[in-house]
Amino acid sequence: MELLIAITIGTLFAISIYQILQRNVIRSAIGIILLGSAINLFLLSAGSVDGLVPAYTTLTGAQADALPQALVLTAVVISMGGLALILGMLYIIANRYQTSDLDEISNLRN
Amino acid sequence: MNEILLLPILIPLTGALLLLLMPNHLRGWFATGTMAVSLASSGWLLSTVDATGSALVLHSGGWFFDGSPFGITLVGDWLSALFVLMSQLVLFLGFVYANGAKDKVVQYPTFYTLFMMLVVGLSGALLTGDLFNLFVFAELLVIAGTILTAVSDDKFGTEAAFKYFYISLIAAAFLLLACGALYVSYGTLNMAQLGQAIGLEATPLALMAMGLLLATFMVKSATVPFHFWQPDFHAAAPTAVSATLSSVVVKLGVYGYLRLITLLFVDQAPFIQNVLLLVGIVGIVFGGLSAVGTHNLKRMLAYSTLAQVGFILVGIGWGTPLSIAAALVFAFNHALIKAAMLMMAGAIASRAPVKSADFLNITAVGKLHPALGVFFFVGAMALAGLPPTNGFISKMLVFNSGIEAAGYWPLVLIGLASILTLVYTMRAFMRVWYMTRDKDETAVTFKQGDRLIAPMALVGFSFLLGIWANPLIEITTETALWLESPQAYINAVLDTELLARR
Numbered sequence: 034m035e036l037l038i039a040i041t042i043g044t045l046f047a048i049s050i051y052q053i054l055q056r057n058v059i060r061s062a063i064g065i066i067l068l069g070s071a072i073n074l075f076l077l078s079a080g081s082v083d084g085l086v087p088a089y090t091t092l093t094g095a096q097a098d099a100l101p102q103a104l105v106l107t108a109v110v111i112s113m114g115g116l117a118l119i120l121g122m123l124y125i126i127a128n129r130y131q132t133s134d135l136d137e138i139s140n141l142r143n
Numbered sequence: 144m145n146e147i148l149l150l151p152i153l154i155p156l157t158g159a160l161l162l163l164l165m166p167n168h169l170r171g172w173f174a175t176g177t178m179a180v181s182l183a184s185s186g187w188l189l190s191t192v193d194a195t196g197s198a199l200v201l202h203s204g205g206w207f208f209d210g211s212p213f214g215i216t217l218v219g220d221w222l223s224a225l226f227v228l229m230s231q232l233v234l235f236l237g238f239v240y241a242n243g244a245k246d247k248v249v250q251y252p253t254f255y256t257l258f259m260m261l262v263v264g265l266s267g268a269l270l271t272g273d274l275f276n277l278f279v280f281a282e283l284l285v286i287a288g289t290i291l292t293a294v295s296d297d298k299f300g301t302e303a304a305f306k307y308f309y310i311s312l313i314a315a316a317f318l319l320l321a322c323g324a325l326y327v328s329y330g331t332l333n334m335a336q337l338g339q340a341i342g343l344e345a346t347p348l349a350l351m352a353m354g355l356l357l358a359t360f361m362v363k364s365a366t367v368p369f370h371f372w373q374p375d376f377h378a379a380a381p382t383a384v385s386a387t388l389s390s391v392v393v394k395l396g397v398y399g400y401l402r403l404i405t406l407l408f409v410d411q412a413p414f415i416q417n418v419l420l421l422v423g424i425v426g427i428v429f430g431g432l433s434a435v436g437t438h439n440l441k442r443m444l445a446y447s448t449l450a451q452v453g454f455i456l457v458g459i460g461w462g463t464p465l466s467i468a469a470a471l472v473f474a475f476n477h478a479l480i481k482a483a484m485l486m487m488a489g490a491i492a493s494r495a496p497v498k499s500a501d502f503l504n505i506t507a508v509g510k511l512h513p514a515l516g517v518f519f520f521v522g523a524m525a526l527a528g529l530p531p532t533n534g535f536i537s538k539m540l541v542f543n544s545g546i547e548a549a550g551y552w553p554l555v556l557i558g559l560a561s562i563l564t565l566v567y568t569m570r571a572f573m574r575v576w577y578m579t580r581d582k583d584e585t586a587v588t589f590k591q592g593d594r595l596i597a598p599m600a601l602v603g604f605s606f607l608l609g610i611w612a613n614p615l616i617e618i619t620t621e622t623a624l625w626l627e628s629p630q631a632y633i634n635a636v637l638d639t640e641l642l643a644r645r
Contacts, residue, residue: 053313061309065309065312065313068313068316069316072316072319072320072323075320075323076319076322076323076326079323079326079327080326098330100326101323101326104275104322104323104326107275107279108278108319111279111282111315112312114286115282115286115308115312115315118286118289118290118308119305119308119309119312122289122293122301122304122305122308123305125293125301126301126302126305129301138302138305140299140302
């Protein structure tokens with residue numbers, strides 16, 4: 034299980050970094066989503082090393098750490114807000130420049 | 144008394160929400176008033192820290208488990224209180240400027256709310272004693288700053304904001320990853336506990352977290368390899384916002400470096416300091432040369448921030464108490480000067496035929512506003528580090544500490560590079576107040592522009608701190624001594640008596 038999660042996190046990281054480095058703005062936005070997911074999964078796996086039983090219940094057994102779950106919850110909300118903002122800006126930029134190629138969005142370069 | 148820590152965060156937060164209910168014509172005044180109260184509270188915070196001689200700690204919620212704090216911890220030590228006071232002073236004057244600005248963007252209903260959220264994010268990030276909260280507040284700061292720039296009057300605002308937000312999101316992801324790595328290793332995110340645990344044993348994951356945190360703060364403070372977004376972003380933001388972004392928001396990164404080397408990674412500090420020394424010198428030279436080469440006043444000042452932050456990094460890089468005190472004085476003074484200069488650049492642009500800070504557009508605009516010229520000249524002198532302004536004091540302290548730390552090579556390099564400051568500020572002054580316009584350009588006519596009280600007050604402060612620098616130097620010396628021993632911070636936060644009483 035741990036190996037599977039580790040491989041998943043690694044693969045997600047690799048894909049997200051590759052996508053972020055693409056010229057297409059929409060592809061790089063997808064890369065940002067994947068990066069957020071990879072890190073959230075990493076945080077989540079940080080807490081489940083102790084056990085698989087939910088915390089603060091009457092179930093017996095090693096309990097999972099609840100704190101990373103709270104962290105992930107916060108991080109998910111923030112990354113969603115950030116994603117909404119980035120997509121909103123992408124919409125404005127796509128309208129204004131009529132392109133999705135990062136190389137052509139370069140009016141700032143003198 | 145420890146509840147004072149909440150005030151610099153809660154007052155702007157409440158104000159931000161109330162601003163949404165205000166009628167349009169009252170918003171500016173209400174926001175400025177709220178900031179004045181908030182500024183007073185941060186002044187109170189610093190004086191209380193001064194009176195206690197240690198850190199104020201608030202474990203909000205009061206939850207403890209096994210003798211360690213479980214809720215959100217707010218810590219106000221010398222460093223935090225000084226930085227909060229600095230940022231709130233500049234932000235207050237930013238609000239004063241926005242209140243008298245002619246920009247279209249300040250008329251938007253949510254402008255002041257977002258600006259207030261910027262204050263909340265910055266104060267929160269400086270006052271928190273928990274790494275994850277640092278991430279949350281820094282993200283709040285980034286989102287508020289991005290939106291404010293994206294709606295700027297400048298037509299490149301959205302593009303610049305997009306660029307900034309991208310790099311900041313990735314930096315935030317790094318910070319989150321660092322949180323995860325440290326949590327896996329030590330089971331806590333409280334900075335005091337982390338400092339204690341890393342001091343005992345640094346795991347490989349913790350070293351990875353160190354690299355990630357260093358990269359994050361480099362993005363936040365626009366240090367050289369990660370500076371590329373900064374000139375665009377700071378030049379395109381609305382004047383009131385860019386003045387605060389370029390002066391105090393970049394100082395969040397400086398604060399982060401200081402926490403890294405004096406609390407979290409004390410044993411690894413020499414490595415971090417060498418990195419900072421290197422990127423600081425590169426930043427001074429590169430920023431200075433780029434500032435000389437630009438054709439836009441606001442952009443020039445944004446590049447100048449790159450160089451000036453470099454001086455602070457060199458001070459931190461030397462790492463002696465004297466040089467850290469010098470870096471803190473430099474950070475405080477630079478915040479005042481750079482905010483004043485950017486506000487004056489915006490005020491000049493608002494008086495030009497077309498609203499732009501392009502050198503061709505603002506040539507000879509100053510001839511109709513000679514009083515502004517006097518203030519700009521004093522500001523330029525302060526930026527270049529000439530007496531009797533505060534810029535002289537801070538440069539002198541940095542050079543002095545460099546001699547004491549025997550860092551002669553950096554000293555020679557930054558000494559030569561600081562001449563560049565004089566070149567570009569005087570070039571801008573000559574452009575605006577001495578040169579004449581080309582015949583085919585639109586003639587300059589007298590025009591009412593943005594109100595000048597905020598930049599004039601800032602220049603006044605710079606002058607005052609130049610001739611009466613003692614209080615600031617005393618406070619920073621005290622701060623540098625406090626930062627000497629990480630154990631003092633750890634003891635203050637993890638006060639066993641306090642924890643047992645709860």
